[in-house]
Amino acid sequence: MAGPSARRxxxxxxxxxxxxxxxxxxxxxxxxWPVLALMCAGxxxxxxxxGGGNSRPGRAAAGWALPFLLLYVAIGxxxxxxxxxxxxxxxxxxxxxxxxxxxxxxxxxxVRGLRxxxxxxxxxxxxxxxxxxxxxxxxxxxxARAGLTVQMVIGFVPQxxxxxxxxxxxxxxxxxxxxxxxxxxxxxxxxxxxxLLMNGLERAWTLAESMYTRGYGGPGRTQYRPPRxxxxxxxxxxxxxxxxxxxxxxxxxxxxxxxxxxxxxxxxVAGAWMGGRRVA
Amino acid sequence: xxDVVVEDLTFIYPGAVVPALxxxxxxVPPGSALLLHGETGSGKSTxxxxxxxxxxxxxxxxxxxxxxxxxxxxxxxxxxxxxRRIGVVYQDPEAQQVHSTVAREVAFTLENLGVPPREMExxxxxxxxxxxxxxxxxDAVASLSGGLRQRVALAAALVHQPAVLLLDEPASQxxxxxxxxxxxxxxxxxxxFSITLILSEHRIDRLYGWVDQVAVMEAGRVAATGxxxxxxxxxxxTSPAQAPVLARLRSRPGAPDHPEExxxxxLTVREVRxxxxxxxxxxxxxxxxxxxxxxxxxxxxxxPATAPxxxxxxxxxxxxxxxxxxxxxxxxxVYSGGVRxxxxxxxxxVRGRVxxxxGPNGAGKSTxxxxxxxxxxLSGGRVTGxxxxxxxxxxxxxxxxxxxxxxxxxxxxxxxxxxxxxxTVAEELGxxxxxxxxxxxxxxQAVAQAAEAFGITEWLGRHPRDLSGGERTRVALAAxxxxxxxxxxxxxxxxxxxxxxxxxxxxxxxxxxxTAAVATHDLDFVAExxxxxxxxxxxxxxxxxxxxxxxxxxxxxxxxxxxxLRGAAPGVxxxxxxxxxxxxx
Numbered sequence: 106m107a108g109p110s111a112r113r114x115x116x117x118x119x120x121x122x123x124x125x126x127x128x129x130x131x132x133x134x135x136x137x138w139p140v141l142a143l144m145c146a147g148x149x150x151x152x153x154x155x156g157g158g159n160s161r162p163g164r165a166a167a168g169w170a171l172p173f174l175l176l177y178v179a180i181g182x183x184x185x186x187x188x189x190x191x192x193x194x195x196x197x198x199x200x201x202x203x204x205x206x207x208x209x210x211x212x213x214x215x216v217r218g219l220r221x222x223x224x225x226x227x228x229x230x231x232x233x234x235x236x237x238x239x240x241x242x243x244x245x246x247x248x249a250r251a252g253l254t255v256q257m258v259i260g261f262v263p264q265x266x267x268x269x270x271x272x273x274x275x276x277x278x279x280x281x282x283x284x285x286x287x288x289x290x291x292x293x294x295x296x297x298x299x300x301l302l303m304n305g306l307e308r309a310w311t312l313a314e315s316m317y318t319r320g321y322g323g324p325g326r327t328q329y330r331p332p333r334x335x336x337x338x339x340x341x342x343x344x345x346x347x348x349x350x351x352x353x354x355x356x357x358x359x360x361x362x363x364x365x366x367x368x369x370x371x372x373x374v375a376g377a378w379m380g381g382r383r384v385a
Numbered sequence: 386x387x388d389v390v391v392e393d394l395t396f397i398y399p400g401a402v403v404p405a406l407x408x409x410x411x412x413v414p415p416g417s418a419l420l421l422h423g424e425t426g427s428g429k430s431t432x433x434x435x436x437x438x439x440x441x442x443x444x445x446x447x448x449x450x451x452x453x454x455x456x457x458x459x460x461x462x463x464x465x466x467x468x469r470r471i472g473v474v475y476q477d478p479e480a481q482q483v484h485s486t487v488a489r490e491v492a493f494t495l496e497n498l499g500v501p502p503r504e505m506e507x508x509x510x511x512x513x514x515x516x517x518x519x520x521x522x523x524d525a526v527a528s529l530s531g532g533l534r535q536r537v538a539l540a541a542a543l544v545h546q547p548a549v550l551l552l553d554e555p556a557s558q559x560x561x562x563x564x565x566x567x568x569x570x571x572x573x574x575x576x577x578f579s580i581t582l583i584l585s586e587h588r589i590d591r592l593y594g595w596v597d598q599v600a601v602m603e604a605g606r607v608a609a610t611g612x613x614x615x616x617x618x619x620x621x622x623t624s625p626a627q628a629p630v631l632a633r634l635r636s637r638p639g640a641p642d643h644p645e646e647x648x649x650x651x652l653t654v655r656e657v658r659x660x661x662x663x664x665x666x667x668x669x670x671x672x673x674x675x676x677x678x679x680x681x682x683x684x685x686x687x688x689p690a691t692a693p694x695x696x697x698x699x700x701x702x703x704x705x706x707x708x709x710x711x712x713x714x715x716x717x718x719v720y721s722g723g724v725r726x727x728x729x730x731x732x733x734x735v736r737g738r739v740x741x742x743x744g745p746n747g748a749g750k751s752t753x754x755x756x757x758x759x760x761x762x763l764s765g766g767r768v769t770g771x772x773x774x775x776x777x778x779x780x781x782x783x784x785x786x787x788x789x790x791x792x793x794x795x796x797x798x799x800x801x802x803x804x805x806x807x808x809t810v811a812e813e814l815g816x817x818x819x820x821x822x823x824x825x826x827x828x829x830q831a832v833a834q835a836a837e838a839f840g841i842t843e844w845l846g847r848h849p850r851d852l853s854g855g856e857r858t859r860v861a862l863a864a865x866x867x868x869x870x871x872x873x874x875x876x877x878x879x880x881x882x883x884x885x886x887x888x889x890x891x892x893x894x895x896x897x898x899x900t901a902a903v904a905t906h907d908l909d910f911v912a913e914x915x916x917x918x919x920x921x922x923x924x925x926x927x928x929x930x931x932x933x934x935x936x937x938x939x940x941x942x943x944x945x946x947x948x949x950l951r952g953a954a955p956g957v958x959x960x961x962x963x964x965x966x967x968x969x970x
Contacts, residue, residue, distance in 0.1 A: 236485065237484070238489065253483070256484070260485055271803060275798060278794055278796045279795070279796070279865065280817040280820035281821060283820070292820060296820070297806075300803060300804075300806040303802070303806060303850055304802055307480075311477065311480040311481060312480055312483070313443075314443055315473070315475060315480070315481035317442070318438070318467075318471070319473075319483075319493055319494040319497060320467070320497035320498055322464070322497075323464050323498070326496055327500060327502060328502060329488070329489055329496055329502060329505045330505070330506070331502060
């Protein structure tokens with residue numbers, strides 16, 4: 106029986122790519138820290154929902170975003186430019202200048218920090234939602250081989266990470282924890298990576314043989330279920346176009362608070378909709 | 386429908402001196418199934434490679450002789466022609482996966498052939514329906530179990546409707562239940578769609594019951610070929626250890642082997658039970674030995690739980706008050722996503738005994754081993770027994786008993802490749818000791834001893850990755866034993882081993898006198914070599930006891946000999962028991 110997710114039409118890869126582009130442009134163009142903070146909260150929410158709140162990336166995104174943001178702002182605010190109001194003046198650091206804390210430096214650091222963490226959390230979420238097939242599509246028929254390679258590498262990386270953890274644990278059981286200084290640690294690490302390399306080469310060989318027997322490399326390759334551009338994708342594209350226009354407007358310093366808010370809300374809503382379709 | 390003809394085929398890998406195949410001749414009629422049966426390294430995979438065209442086009446090497454599929458040589462076919470005729474399934478479903486989702490993976494061959502997208506839709510749907518995966522089309526391949534992944538690989542090999550399907554040990558990475566399902570699908574493919582099947586496999590017992598032909602391979606040659614019954618009879622005469630287990634059973638204890646010409650060996654449990662006839666429920670007269678438990682009620686399917694095993698002497702050992710080496714007390718392991726792999730599990734390993742851990746897929750067998758090794762954090766409960774250090778001891782102490790409370794652990798994972806990193810087998814065997822700082826002379830001594838114990842001295846100069854799957858398992862085990870562990874934790878150690886290798890592993894395990902826990906689906910191995918069994922279900926020990934106690938109660942989780950002789954010889958659980966009781970030669 107088809108579940109609700111099976112009936113939903115997934116978004117087009119280009120719509121997903123456009124949403125990502127819009128997010129990045131909007132974040133870089135916004136100057137209002139409350140709007141950026143709301144957008145950052147939206148990114149954390151998306152990551153929490155679609156990345157799995159209980160999963161490692163989910164916990165990391167939600168749990169580490171705020172403390173690191175505060176730390177970044179605390180340090181960044183001390184290196185601002187001198188303005189009319191100065192709350193605190195610190196010592197002079199050679200090569201870095203004088204530490205100064207004021208409202209402008211604090212706000213500038215806050216905006217920079219929110220932009221950075223917004224993008225980091227967003228990219229973490231994007232990694233959960235985007236599928237390897239999307240990348241193949243972005244690269245198009247002209248670069249189909251490169252697309253397939255990227256797709257396989259993407260599938261290979263998490264497998265490699267899991268394998269490294271496993272091989273390390275097995276080596277610890279077999280030979281104990283490395284003792285005797287850095288030399289022994291390096292020897293242990295060399296054994297782990299040698300194992301991974303050999304496993305990877307063997308797997309690549311088997312995969313290549315499998316692809317050979319399945320006829321890969323011939324001319325006139327076609328694609329299974331090429332994604333269709335639907336009305337919903339047009340809606341996403343129109344929304345993203347509006348957000349991009351508002352972002353440019355904001356970048357020129359002419360956008361009001363509510364215009365900036367609208368520009369931020371559009372990619373968040375589009376992301377929530379697309380992530381729901383992909384991950385559900 | 387295409388036939389397969391191989392005539393005087395010889396193949397030599399690049400740089401090799403000895404041919405991997407030497408004068409092989411075979412003929413497989415269209416729509417029939419051929420089983421390639423032989424020890425590890427006998428040339429089965431190479432023969433399949435020559436049939437698929439991968440040898441020598443992909444592997445290199447020199448081929449002579451004739452190979453034809455439907456009158457055309459795979460080596461002379463265009464890629465499209467070759468792919469349209471031949472489908473291939475390999476051992477490891479994970480290693481042959483290109484795309485991340487099931488439907489896309491199945492469609493890969495069609496994409497390569499340039500099939501229009503509209504046509505792909507129904508072909509993929511049909512291939513998935515054939516293997517019973519219609520409802521998993523949009524799932525990620527990584528989310529499926531090993532058995533389901535192998536079915537995805539099968540669908541991917543069938544989607545372009547090949548006339549010939551080649552399968553290289555397709556069940557070696559999956560559990561017996563999934564293997565049964567795979568055999569059912571293959572049987573249907575042959576019967577309903579007349580697909581010619583050529584497969585190699587080590588778990589042959591089930592296959593002898595339904596394939597049309599068997600070719601026994603030895604050192605690159607075909608030693609025998611014929612119907613399964615003919616080949617089974619030939620093996621019983623010439624190499625009983627390789628023969629299917631059921632073919633070695635007699636109709637009554639001590640009966641002469643096949644007294645009449647028409648008494649060809651039985652190949653299924655049903656055939657064995659029919660031959661035993663009324664005796665299937667009646668104890669054989671005059672047999673007061675373990676094979677004929679006098680007093681067993683007639684036609685009784687469930688043997689008494691207290692039926693003693695046929696074992697005696699060292700196999701029946703067991704202290705009155707068990708000396709627990711290591712155990713778990715109400716241990717709980719929760720993986721990310723909230724999966725409770727162990728749920729307040731209590732288990733113990735008795736010192737010097739072999740404990741088998743059996744149960745359905747996902748029951749928590751591997752996690753139990755990892756918990757005993759201290760390699761997975763417990764969410765609740767504790768490890769008992771080894772009060773002190775769990776893991777390898779410090780440098781300079783191999784062969785020396787560990788300190789009070791310390792347990793040296795050897796952990797064999799399901800995939801032995803995770804333990805193989807060195808350039809030669811000798812270096813691999815000495816790796817753990819070298820990393821512990823042991824001096825070279827003692828390392829060499831330990832390596833020589835371990836190599837001798839596992840019969841791999843002649844491989845010491847070879848690269849471990851040049852060996853076959855079963856051989857690698859032996860090297861990994863030898864490497865673990867070189868560090869003189871107190872406790873062996875073995876996860877599916879018989880996977881990929883041929884019957885002779887399994888026997889030697891079991892015998893070594895028993896002879897070593899070490900404590901061992903073996904998580905396995907190989908019930909015949911358990912019946913023959915385990916002292917105790919823990920039956921795991923949903924993270925808990927659901928049943929524990931001796932093999933006689935557990936297999937006397939279980940129907941599905943019982944070895945094939947116990948199933949065949951149930952009621953007739955309740956205490957007979959494995960081939961060794963049957964031989965001892967006169968039920969098999």
